[in-house]
Amino acid sequence: MTGGHCRSRIGVLIVAFALSVLCVVADTDNNKITKPCQDTTVKKYDGFTFGLVIAKNESFFTKGKNPVQLSPCDKRLTNLNSGQVAVFRPKVDEISLLIINSSSVNPQNFGGNAVVFAGSKFAAVSAPIFLANNTYRVTSLSLVLNFEKGRLIQILWKNDKCKSCSGSNSTIVCLKGGQCAVKSSKCKESGGTTDCSLSIQTAFSGTDKYDDVLNTWYQVDKLQQYSLYALYSNLKSTLSQFNLFF
Template structure:
């Protein structure tokens, strides 16, 4: 079963250093476009991966977390399951967004898992996104490769310095900033803030030629919202909307 048939597809946008990522950008030699297939990449390739949104328990089978590509999971029949697909350029810092205003079902399940591959199936731990009280809108995801094969996807936490002293945010578990869900604009809420998800993406490890992927070292020196100014040139950024309610 391909991931795109396992869960419903939602609108997703990838912005890569000011350019909208395309499926066949010049210099892209990776012909694997399905997230549930194995790819061996080099710097400059596009790389397809997915993020599945559902309840935390739906990502587990017999108490073991499986890839959303695994047929043993119940994502295909889960009413809250949604899928966002991305194809960023390898080793470039990207800002990925998922529109939760038009597609509020993305946050109904409450958690998301990033994944790619089949034989070398890799998946992140479930990351909390939203419940009736709080919604997290900003994340950092690192894709780790070894000789061009994806080994791991993991969420990086950078604490709550960016929302310190802001009354409309809370710090969850001393790890991440969350906005009150009642402030969010969606089909289920009457708020004024677009709580679409922003994911800052970076790469680490080595490609198939053993070239070192450096974008993680670059993004680790940037603040959590450093790419939102770039994104605001294409549509209203989350930051600008947050400022309206402070």
């Protein structure tokens, strides 16, 4: 797939929070590419920029009898008339928790579905995933960025088939796709008490440009899907100074 630049008609939301749970490494970030619609190759601990678009599901496909999914960077994708773009830059092969605050963006207002994307000539884009509608709101996802010799080749959504919410109270339900979701009526934006901010647990697999193995997905796979979000929530509620940032 080929592509140009992210189009200006899409509202852009820069989300600056990334919670790393691995040890801090002193390596310098040598990746100078900071826009998601540009190609790059990376090594371990470089920053890597990708985007997430929230829009209607049909917006991610070409029009016509045989619709084809394209990257949001692709100028041929004319259906993406409105939506929100979140831009993230986690460090390669560190586990990060990326947060989209529900007080800033309610996915339901922009179509309720999302894709993750990066690259232009070597574009990669995830399958669309459900985030929200009038009834349910997904608040936690796991994302794997798969690299080959430092170039992103695949973006995958992962879930634990609702093991994380098994036996939970009536506020949380298991959707057909294997995702845990909150009833929209329970979210703060709807007058409820639940923080329905979207958290994306992000990890890496494959190899960097020096053929070093990226293995944080293996570590995430051994953790419960909601472990990082639980840590974030506990820190947020326990440490009052965090309110300055969240």
